[in-house]
Amino acid sequence: MLATLWWLAFTVLGIWGQSLLPGVDFFAPGMAVSLRWQKSGATIALTVAWVAIQEGAGGLAFGYAILWYAILFMLLTVGRWLLDPGSIQFQALLGLALGLAHFLLLYLMAVLEMRAFPLLRVLGECLLQAVLYPVLWYAAESLFPKRLKRVREESA
Numbered sequence: 001m002l003a004t005l006w007w008l009a010f011t012v013l014g015i016w017g018q019s020l021l022p023g024v025d026f027f028a029p030g031m032a033v034s035l036r037w038q039k040s041g042a043t044i045a046l047t048v049a050w051v052a053i054q055e056g057a058g059g060l061a062f063g064y065a066i067l068w069y070a071i072l073f074m075l076l077t078v079g080r081w082l083l084d085p086g087s088i089q090f091q092a093l094l095g096l097a098l099g100l101a102h103f104l105l106l107y108l109m110a111v112l113e114m115r116a117f118p119l120l121r122v123l124g125e126c127l128l129q130a131v132l133y134p135v136l137w138y139a140a141e142s143l144f145p146k147r148l149k150r151v152r153e154e155s156a
Contacts, residue, residue, distance in 0.1 A: 003038065003148055007046060010140065015053065021132075023125030027054075028072055028098060029091075029137035035076055036085050036141075037149050047073075064109055071101045086141070091134040099130030 010030050017026035027050040034043040047069050054065035075097055076085070083090040103126045110117040 002145055003042065006145060006148070007034075007042075011046075011049065011053075014050075017136075021128060023102075023121075024128045024132055025054075025068065025098075025102075026136060028068075028133060029140045031069065031072055032076055032085065032091070032094070032137055033140045033144055035073075037144060064105055067105055068101070071105075072098065075101075088134060088138060091137045094137075095130045095133035098133055099126040102126050102129050 007030070011027070014026035014030065018024065027046075030050070031043065031047060034046055038046075051065045051069055054068070075094055079085065079090055079094060083093075103122060106122050106125075107117060109115075
C-alpha cells in the first residue's frame with residue numbers, strides 16, 4: 001500500500017512538473033528508482049502508465065514516449081553493468097545522454113511529421129533535461145521510503 005501511495009504521489013508531482021516545464025520528463029528518474037528498488041512488474045506497470053500519460057498529453061505522433069522509455073531502459077540496464085546505479089556520476093551521465101536522446105527523438109518526429117523543428121526551444125529543453133534529471137533522481141532516491149528499500153534488499 002505504501003508503494004502504491006508513493007508512486008501515485010510521484011506521478012501526480014511528475015504531471016505537475018511537466019505542466020510547469022514542458023519538454024522535460026519528470027517520470028524518467030522514477031524509472032531509475034523503480035528499477036533499482038521495486039520488482040520488475042511494478043516498473044513495467046509504472047512505465048505503461050507514464051507512456052499512456054505522455055502519449056495522451058503530448059502533441060507529437062504516437063511513438064515518442066515508447067521510444068523515449070525504451071532508450072531510458074536500455075541506458076539504465078547497460079549503465080548498471082558499468083557504473084553504480086546509486087551514484088550521482090552515473091545519473092549525471094544518464095542526464096546528458098537523455099538530453100541528447102531528447103534532441104534526436106524530437107528531430108526524428110519532426111522529420112516524420114514534416115513539422116518545423118524549433119532548434120533553440122529544443123536545445124533549451126535538452127539542456128533542462130540534462131541538468132534536471134540527476135537533481136530529480138537524487139530527490140526521488142532520497143525520498144523513496146526506506147521500508148520499501150529494505151524489502152527489496154532482503155529479497156535480493
